Amino acid sequence: MSKMHVKLTVNGKEVEGLAEPRTLLIHFLREDLKITGPHIGCETSHCGACTVDIDGKSVKSCTTFVAQVNGADITTVEGLTNDDGSLGVLQEMFREHHGLQCGFCTPGMITRAHRLLQENPNPTEEEIRFGMAGNLCRCTGYQNIVKAISASADMLNAQKEAAE
């Protein structure tokens, strides 16, 4: 099968490569671009460890062909740091509130939470749990993940207010 030319914007940078159309986005990110934040968990679109942001949507990159997203703007957990490379708000709050133990689900959790807070800057606990329902964690019992996202919402809102 001949390879196709793939052009993406990933974490603000334009990248290009050659890929067979059957290449899954998660493999292109990890193996071709060496962006290893998004993880391969269940490979069946249940666990959410591979979640990335594509043109403003949270998407499971294990269930997406790179051919389908040719030309898209993609953000992974690596793109959610501050400009100086320090931890972004969600990343810092997950650390602060112990929103992770083994860390395997964390890149997907944070990337999904990023989109959730873009769409709903003041979520209730119930809205956080419903909005994070596509991401599984086998360590924390979710309690501290919910706390970390809630604290991130407060901090992002305070930052926004201070800037106005």
Next chain:
Amino acid sequence: MIPAGFEYHRPGDIASAIGILQEHGDEARVIAGGHSLIPMMKLRMAEMGHLVDLQAIDELKGVKIGSDTVSLGAMVTQHEMITHDGLASAIPLIREAALQIADPQVRYMGTVGGNVANGDPGNDMPGLMQCLNATFELSGPDGNRSVAARDFYEAAYFTAREDEEILTRISIPVPAAGVGQAYEKQKRKIGDYATAAAAVMFGQGTASVAMTNLADTPIWSADASTALAGGDVEGCVAAMLDAIDPVADNRGPVEFKKHVAAVMLRRAIDRAQSRAG
């Protein structure tokens, strides 16, 4: 898990997409959101030489709200159906059901056209569209035709759509004012298909009742709907239990599924009634 190789096509209009399907016959399949098809391709239970991606076809997009009819493009995603306020006020049942499909990430990608055209008995939209008495618009080499949702499903994964046809839009009559609507779904966990789900419209002397994942097609029952329209809830439940044909699987034995079916149907009737004007 890596699927078998294929050639990728991204046509810009319906005619070109049909042309590719005609050229490659059995070797070609369309892909919408891909969240049913790609898992099957990864398991090598679906293989095709040509994958025809419908994402660039504008004719398949958009929600049109008319006074009598709502038209959904086949590529409208569940996320779009949930966030579209005009749709939620015209037919609230659609948002209520869409929120119960899969999980947030899947709802950004999953489309209404894929959900109804796939023919999977587990999908929620087919039963819902039968309850709403929707019509599916198909385009193929011989032109366009319409098929009622209630006539579309033949068996699991077998529908009235021919291989070279594409399901392009869904037309739904706007329910009359005062007709209550409800969707009730029992599932084992987030992302699961229904053990049983019920779509109900009830009020103003009319009723329509359909159920999901209790046979190899969705089940809309004329007898159950007529009974409910006359106010006979027990008759409605009895007629529906007679119409469904569940099989034992890892969601439970037949007796349990019939039990859950009756519970879901009663709950949906109660809630539709409470919303009727």
